[in-house]
Amino acid sequence: MAQTSTEDRHFQLIDADYFRQDSGPVIRLFGRTDDGKSICCHVAGFEPYFYVNTDDDLEVISERIREKLNLTNKSGKIKKVEVVQRFEPIGYQKTMKPMLKVFTHDPGNVPEIRDDIAEIAGVKAVYEADILFRTRYLIDNDFHGMRWLKGKGKKINPSGYACDEILELFEVKETERKAPADLKYFAFDIECLPEDGNMPTPDRSPIIMISMSFNPVFEGKDTIVLIAKPVDGMDNDVEACADEATLLKRFFEIFRKYDPDVVTGYNSNGFDVPYIAERVKVLNNSGHDIDSAVGRDRRPLSYRKIGTQTMVSIPGRVVVDTLPIIRQQFSLKRYTLRNVSQELLGREKLDVSADEMEEHWNDDGEKLRKFVDYARRDSELALELILELKLLDKYIALSQVSGTIIQDVVSGGQTNMVEQLLLTEFGKHKRVIPSKPDDKTSAERRHLNESLKGGAVLEPKKGLHENVLVLDYKSLYPTIIMAHNLCYTTVVEDGNYNDEDVISSPTGARFVKPDIQKGIVPTVLEKLMAQRSETKRRMKKTTDENEYRVLDATQLALKILLNSFYGYSGYARARLYSLEMASSVTAIGRENISRTEKIICDEIGTVVLREGQAFLKDEVLITPKDRLVDLSVVYGDTDSVFVHCMSPEGREFTEEEFSLEDSELVGKKVASVVTASLPDPMELEFEAVAKRVLLVAKKRYAQWLFEPGPQGWTDKIKVKGLETVRRDWCELTSKMLNQVLEYVLKEGNISKAVEHVRQTVNRVRNLDVQHDAEIMDDLILTKSFSKSASSYKNRQPHLTVVEKLKRRTGVHPPIGERIPFVITAGKGLFVDRAEDPEYVKEHNIQLDVDYYIQKQMLPPVERILGVFGVDVATLDHDSKQKGLFDFTNASKESDNFITKNHEREEKPQVNGSNSQSSLFDF
């Protein structure tokens, strides 16, 4: 005889939602168990609710609510109303006030009831009425996405599910388990025949192939390619289907059978999913019965268009389109699958061009096989991108740390995560949170934000410097918030507070001190920071490579979250917005960096090196054996200062005089002196030393950096803001400039740099596109097509190309796409001469060599070498006229430029009359 048995299950929480039952809503928790089963757990008994705030008598307001809802026929939809004590969201308050907590029977009724209540006279505000029911459940129970839950319940067997086990839970709690479950990954990609060279549309063009990739394998196979026509002699992972409908049915069958946790594809949200969903509609309308159930609740495949974006969600699973993820995480010039695979995986995409497709499809032999291989490779690549690049690690960690369901982390921004953390902590402190602002409120806030100033950027002392210490503040904005108790909940509006009870920011805003009341944001940040320290501690301890990776993702997630709160506080669409808080953070930051500069230059000024230790001048009596180091701040941006170390005579040190270890001693001494003057937990850190640094402009510099590490010093060249890191310059510029920077920074050899530029210029001057295809690729520029063509006010080269492309092929690139172009020879504006590189290659069109030399190559390099007195005439030196001979002679004398520089006791200046130019005889 069957008996009710209690089951215990551990599972990692992948998704959550709810469904309605007569007895009330039931939460569903989806996950993968420790023994590899997919599971769905039902939790009954959680009630939807929200808060109502009023300054009137609660009885009166309750009565008005009853009347109003009777009037609109909704009174039966309210389950109960309680009086509770809560704090209002904004501002320091000594005591709570009574508010109404309204419970409803159905989460779906909350919006209409809320709107009714909001209209009632005397109702000041409605709080937390726009929080998804499943989010409310997770927050109130402190359950986090992708963490492990332990559920106790009984097995049930309702219809309408596509997972291994369904449990009705009596009890559920979070457990400590950390190791990730073995998730199942599924990637897919469809092929359709283009129509007369045009993009296929789902109302006309059938799907002819679907390729799928699996990890772990499905029935022993890594990939399966479905093909919508009967054909023999294909590889054994190819399944021939009678027709398109059969193919789609088989696709969904495999999908359900495999039961993946993660569903992925390259641009799958933008193309494949909508296409499949539309084809299913078309076919089913003409008499087919394709069951497109893919959800763990057997919900059919669906998508929603919000603006230009397509949202896809599949209950119980995570949908990850790798294209937007890769866009976000990697700065590349192009995001075609071909380019991304090449750059990030080192793998080639196979290709059958659009105009060859029909021919390949109609073949039954080699050509069809080639087409199949191409299709197969695309889903393989999508899967490889997500697995090899470990794209999900970061999102899993963010979900675990913030609590947000992983799908919302993957497809949403920072707002979701910050709000989940704030809702949790506000709840614990019995404070309510406002609803999302309406468009009018956000517009007002955006207007207010015009007064919000950001970080300070110190004027760089332009030129080349040696022995520059790089000091930066560890998590500057979070530590400012903690140190000054800046919070929505501590800000005081009125003057009824003693000066000793409040902290005033440079903006004049006032916040109560933590001993009066500690802010909620500082509390959250402290918790996150403590977790991060603990995570880093465990990273040092572990020997397990996988655990290390997980911990590293966790600490990175914590860092991202720590740094999200400042931006959120000044975000116009945030539930919690505080211009006072945001401007105080940046104002304190600005004051801090200029104070830091002063301490280093004026108060410290000189550091004394003696027997492996660094001292301040007034800490010791200086003897002749001591070495003195003069300090000056040559640059700084928001949270960093670059400190130049020089001899007391004002010249650069030689190698023998000043080592990396000396730098470190000085750097650490300076950092500790500054830190000692700051409130906890603000901390200035010694990060690295630049043996040489070239400061070009604000936010533009290059360093030859040495960083201390466990295996001693490691060196690298780090470039910020210069053309080598910008994607709107051609590759040739980056390559050339990188080489120039290397010669200048590592060798101090200007001559070599000049020579390299001359050679590159000459190569371009004698450019022959036909015979030098390689350099042609290096001349391609890209720019992002960032808004609808009609909203551009000026003409732009990439728009020219977009228009040409559209005219020629009918294909209109989507907003967000990066458009490649070259500038062709001719007269008039550049914008008229921008052209699609493919078209140029096909038609053998001449490029505007002069444009490339005068506009792409010389200006960036002149900005750098101009510091040493090198001018355009020198760089664009025509070898036939002058010959390299003079120059080569000059360069011999000055190979070791840096030594000469020391002798002259003079630093290079930009275009200055006392620049290095006299060292060379160009």
Next chain:
DNA sequence: GTAAATGCCTAA
């Protein structure tokens, strides 16, 4: 002719 506006992309 030059100054202002526009657009892009980066640093933090």
Next chain:
DNA sequence: TAAGTTAGGCATTTAC
């Protein structure tokens, strides 16, 4: 249910 923030350099087009 779309979207953290400001500071800043630079090239090019457009307005004057």
